[in-house]
Amino acid sequence: MNVLVVGNGGREHALAWTLLRSPNVKQVICTPGNGGTATLKGCQNHPVAVDDFEGIKRIAQKYNVSLVIVGPEVPLALGITDYLQQDNIPVFGPNQAGAQLEASKAWAKNLMQQAQIPTAQTAVFTDAETAKAYVKTAPIVIKADGLAAGKGVTVADRVELAHSAIDAIFAGEFGSENQTVVVEEYLTGQEVSVLALTDGQTIRSLIPAQDHKAIGEGDTGSNTGGMGAYAPTPILTDSLKQRIQTEVLEPTLATLQKWGIDYRGVIYAGLMITPDGEPKVLEFNCRFGDPETQAVLALLETPLDELILACCQQRLAQFPPLSWKPGVAVCVVLASGGYPGSYQKGYAITGLEQAEAKGATVFHAGTKLQGEQVITDGGRVLGVTAVGSTFEQAITNSYEALDCIQFKQMYCRRDIGFRIAKL
Structure with a gap:
């Protein structure tokens, strides 16, 4: 079958790469894609913006796609799912009503209060x-x-x-x-990302991940979209995973159902595990996380297309248990100098083949193909992802591969996974 992936980041490259490992997937089309998806065998880009719903629909119909997977939150919040479903195009991603889970923190806080989900004390102001x-x-x-x-x-x-x-x-x-401003109580502890898939009736979590949002080492400085991630994190014990399932994920889905929202997509819970071991929700996202997805999907053995189709067709309750590779995965982000502030684009990137020869997978984010040359085209440029039997090995493998890559004003954190390395 043919699958269309909407977006142009590292998450979308990881989705395309994972889909193409399935024997069921003949071709992946990315709108608009990036330099990595442009050079991925079995994948092709089309220069259609993520908010050009008419253009995306034309591409979906042209290639007779069996599934559309929406990567970023913006088109979901703008209603891409509702638009495509009018023409009976199967979409994985919540409708506009469900996307408010991420599009409005105040709306999400109201849902948490209604569902009695543990979270920080909050006040909302206009x-x-x-x-x-x-x-x-x-x-x-x-x-x-x-x-x-x-x-x-x-x-x-x-x-x-x-x-x-x-x-x-x-x-x-x-x-x-x-x-509108949301003012929240400051919570301490360790942040964990739990990405769960739902068909609107059943909800299942993937392996838990942790990311590093801050630009500076030691988790200091300005927040970014994410400078690195690893999975599965040992911070979540089996008992904590079960608590998150019963105290967070299931009440969230039940409340969405109560509100008449048919939610088929990702519910991504960003949680704080407090020093006394209590899980509290910091925020919800309505899509796959980035860069958590790069680490999580590197370990997924279950064909992603089959799992997502089960969600679209409301067959998740009957779907077999998910299968995962042993070991752990670590993704380190290479960014443009100046990010998350202003930065320059258009610098040539070298060493990509050498990095992959080290056994890593290099997921492209802010890149584009210019002739035969991949160049920088965004703030977060690449996500170098490696697997190992231990965190120490996976971290070492990722940085050894990363050191093969060069572009002008390249920046990365050198301490991704430092919390785990201390355990």
């Missing part, structure tokens, strides 16, 4: 002065309500910084539509 009057102590967390590419969250260690973050949101730093 004007800056009232929000600033509420913030009297720090540390505290300030979030833009809407989509902000993973950068709309400020962990403020001073009241003044919290006030500045509130002003920035209402000044339109994260888009003029972000005119």
Whole structure:
């Protein structure tokens, strides 16, 4: 069968790469794709923007695709699933109503309260002065309500910084539509990413991952879309996994059902495991995480197309247990210098073949193919992913492969997995 993947990041390259390992998948079409999907055997790109729903529909019909998988949150929030389903095109990804789980943090917090899901204490404001009057102590967390590419969250260690973050949101730093602020209690502990797939009736989690959101080593500095990830994290014991299933995932799905939302896609719970071992939800996302997906899918043995079709066709309850490779996977992100602020594009990338000869898989994110040359075309450029029997081995394998790659102003963190290395 033919599958269409919407998006152009590392997550979408990982999805295409994983799909093409299945004997059922003949071809993957990416809209618009990147330099990695352009050079992936069995895959082809079409320069259609993720919000060009008419263009995406034409491509889906032209190639008679059996499945559309939507990678990024923006087209989901804009209603791509509703649009394509009007023409009976099977889509994996929630409809516009369900995508509010990520598109509005205030909406998601309301759902958590209704479902009695453990989370941080929260207050929601629609004007800056009232929000600033509420913030009297720090540390505290300030979030833009809407989509902000993973950068709309400020962990403020001073009241003044919290006030500045509130002003920035209402000044339109994260888009003029972000005119609501969510103020949250500051939680401590370890963050964990649980990506779960649902057909609207049943929900199953994939192996748990941890990512590094901060730009600087030691998890310091500005938040990014993610500078690296690893899976499966040993932080989640079997008992914690079961608690997350029964206290977070199932109540979330039940509340969506109660609200009349037919949710078929990913429910990605970003959780804090507090020092006393309690799981609390920080936020929900309505799609595969990036770069967690690169690490998780590197270990998946169950054909991804079969799993996703089971979700689309509401057969997940009957689907056999998922199969995973032994060992662990680590993904290290190579970024453009200056990211998550301003950065330059268009630099030639060398050493990709040498990196893969080391046994790693290099997932492209901010790249494009210019003639025969792959060049930088974004903030997060590549995700070098390696598997090992231990975390130490997987981390070593990833960095040895990464050291083969060069481009001007290249930056990466050298401590991905440091939390695990300490265990």
